[in-house]
Amino acid sequence: MPPAPFADLAVNLERAASDGHLLVASADNAIGLLTRSSDPLVAASLHELVDAGAWQEIDNRFFRTLVFGTGGLRSKTIGDIVTAAEQGRGGPHGSPEHPCVGTNAMNFFNVSRATQGLVAYVLAHHRREQRTGRPGICIAYDTRFFSRAFAEFAARVITESGCDAHVFEAARSTPELSFAVRHTGSTAGINLTASHNPPEYNGYKVYFEDGGQIVEPHAGGIIACVNAVESDTVPELSADQRGEMFPLGAAMDQAYLDQLATLVLDPAVVRDHPVRIVYSALHGVGGATIPAILERLHLPLSVVASQAAPDGRFPTVTSPNPENAEALSLAMGQASREDADLVLATDPDGDRLGAAARNLSGELQLLTGNQLGSLMAWYRAMKFLELGRLDATNPGRGVIVKTFVTTGLQAAIAAKFGLRCVQTLTGFKYIGAKLAKYEAERSTLGPDQATVFVFGGEESYGYSGADFVRDKDGNGAAVMLAEVACYARSLGLTLHGLLDQIFTEFGYYEERGESFVMDGAEGAAQIQQLVASYATEPPAEFGGHRVVDFRNFADGDLTDEEGDTIPREAMLMLELEQGFRVAVRPSGTEPKIKYYLFGHRTPDADLAAAKRDVTAALDALWIAIQTDAHERLANFRQPD
Numbered sequence: 001m002p003p004a005p006f007a008d009l010a011v012n013l014e015r016a017a018s019d020g021h022l023l024v025a026s027a028d029n030a031i032g033l034l035t036r037s038s039d040p041l042v043a044a045s046l047h048e049l050v051d052a053g054a055w056q057e058i059d060n061r062f063f064r065t066l067v068f069g070t071g072g073l074r075s076k077t078i079g080d081i082v083t084a085a086e087q088g089r090g091g092p093h094g095s096p097e098h099p100c101v102g103t104n105a106m107n108f109f110n111v112s113r114a115t116q117g118l119v120a121y122v123l124a125h126h127r128r129e130q131r132t133g134r135p136g137i138c139i140a141y142d143t144r145f146f147s148r149a150f151a152e153f154a155a156r157v158i159t160e161s162g163c164d165a166h167v168f169e170a171a172r173s174t175p176e177l178s179f180a181v182r183h184t185g186s187t188a189g190i191n192l193t194a195s196h197n198p199p200e201y202n203g204y205k206v207y208f209e210d211g212g213q214i215v216e217p218h219a220g221g222i223i224a225c226v227n228a229v230e231s232d233t234v235p236e237l238s239a240d241q242r243g244e245m246f247p248l249g250a251a252m253d254q255a256y257l258d259q260l261a262t263l264v265l266d267p268a269v270v271r272d273h274p275v276r277i278v279y280s281a282l283h284g285v286g287g288a289t290i291p292a293i294l295e296r297l298h299l300p301l302s303v304v305a306s307q308a309a310p311d312g313r314f315p316t317v318t319s320p321n322p323e324n325a326e327a328l329s330l331a332m333g334q335a336s337r338e339d340a341d342l343v344l345a346t347d348p349d350g351d352r353l354g355a356a357a358r359n360l361s362g363e364l365q366l367l368t369g370n371q372l373g374s375l376m377a378w379y380r381a382m383k384f385l386e387l388g389r390l391d392a393t394n395p396g397r398g399v400i401v402k403t404f405v406t407t408g409l410q411a412a413i414a415a416k417f418g419l420r421c422v423q424t425l426t427g428f429k430y431i432g433a434k435l436a437k438y439e440a441e442r443s444t445l446g447p448d449q450a451t452v453f454v455f456g457g458e459e460s461y462g463y464s465g466a467d468f469v470r471d472k473d474g475n476g477a478a479v480m481l482a483e484v485a486c487y488a489r490s491l492g493l494t495l496h497g498l499l500d501q502i503f504t505e506f507g508y509y510e511e512r513g514e515s516f517v518m519d520g521a522e523g524a525a526q527i528q529q530l531v532a533s534y535a536t537e538p539p540a541e542f543g544g545h546r547v548v549d550f551r552n553f554a555d556g557d558l559t560d561e562e563g564d565t566i567p568r569e570a571m572l573m574l575e576l577e578q579g580f581r582v583a584v585r586p587s588g589t590e591p592k593i594k595y596y597l598f599g600h601r602t603p604d605a606d607l608a609a610a611k612r613d614v615t616a617a618l619d620a621l622w623i624a625i626q627t628d629a630h631e632r633l634a635n636f637r638q639p640d
Contacts, residue, residue: 006034006043012050021055023521026062029103036231037109044085045101057081061102063521066110068226071213073114074194074203077106077146093313095145106202109232111150114204115157117226122163122187134243136164138184140177141192142285142349143310144202150192159243160234169249171285171310173350175473176256180248182211183255193349196321199313212432212470259468260293263479265383270297270483273490275341280304280331282320283311284348289475299482302338304331322347322354323461325366332356332364342485346474352461353477357495370407370511371499373457377410378502379484380455381417390452395419401431401456405583405596409509419454422561425569431456432470439467500607508610512597512618519591527586527593529636534572534584539628542582543621549575597621
């Protein structure tokens, strides 16, 4: 039971659960937080919500303790209802003064838990490896509400707990954080970001000493250490035991820019056939890097001024996600007025890149994430062989790494050039783990025998062309795509024209990403029920296409093309007749269940007809999936 001043609040929470207004878990978690948190905001906000009878809001904030997964934390930092205590004097751009209270929220309590657990693991790892000196942890943050405050708070927890903190002086991208971890010789890294989520979200993304997001065995060890932390109070150390804080500024930016420039494979193509570019940072961190690197390459560049200023509201877009057409509308309008060739945009933490280019009619047209990745994969595979980066007698040393839900076109490209194609689960941490493996190969086999990484990517607009960053890199992707656009111009083509040439050679590939958003406690339960129902009762057909194969990645011992074990994950893959495919998985970062639809036609002289046929078939397939899902959900709601 909480201390006496909170006893009445605890009684009201228990009564609400008993009367069916609250989940029992929500009441238990709220009462537990009252006991364990030193922040008076907790009681003040809970009093307001209980007095208002805001039971759904309490459920959403407390139905679980925010899970520290293999990527870290992500949740709302501003509630659907903002209490007066949270609003306080107000923050920048109309935000509350304080993040929302809740065990399932991104707030200082959960940042403290995560950081204390991470530090405990880092110190133990340091001892196991018998290293001298203090271990370091790099910290970056984006332009979201509370990101900088969370970063500064985490840095204090780190130094007060006995590690050094290397903290960026200003908002910087996720890929630069990945780069900085290795550049500074740190043992871990933290980025305070929720990527392209809506403004009310924030997150805590963790990296280990290889610069990649945490994977096993470190992921499980860190999660265990975080789960063992029950209080936001950091044990006091003596002054000589505490760590130091080191700023990261212009020197780190310059080192990163120098590496980005090495992604250009054929400088003459860029020099002799420059394309005009319009770029938008979508109010995020990209403005600190992309204009600088594109200007270094002497590419004509225009920036969308109204979206250049950092602003956690992302006021000029419905969503700061470069996957969405609406997010690029201002940039495309500016490009039309300025007669630019290419439009680029990055998400708030700079790890994803969206783009539009001129089509055969001269109009600006968006490119999907699969199309962008395929253009870069094709160009880099071709150039690696042309320029001798791969031995033409042994191209199989080269590898393209993609996720299972990324287009099959990239596997076809790899096969055409004699490269290997390795598939991973969704999440760039798995591609990062492959990069670490290939780096280890170079030290044992030597550079002449080890794997050569050509390209890596995923359909959700994340790409990599080198291992100096062990995560997807929107800045690096801007460099790589700009070079491909320059190459297309050298042939008298646009990116869309070059893509059509690739389709003519390899066949037409089209993909569709769809989802159902299911928010809060009820939504989380529905997502789990849907995934479980597909696993136990997979459909026999979808959209008139018979299911010919079914794989459940949560079951069995699966291995990839290199013989490495594929971790178990809640993902299902259904192979259909006539080259169609459907994948289903719950999102790891958003309250969504995701559906990936794939269609393919073999090479055909009539490319326009192939496009129409596949598009129509995918439309019908999605309608069938929606109908099936609604029937399954309706069955869940039926009484016993």
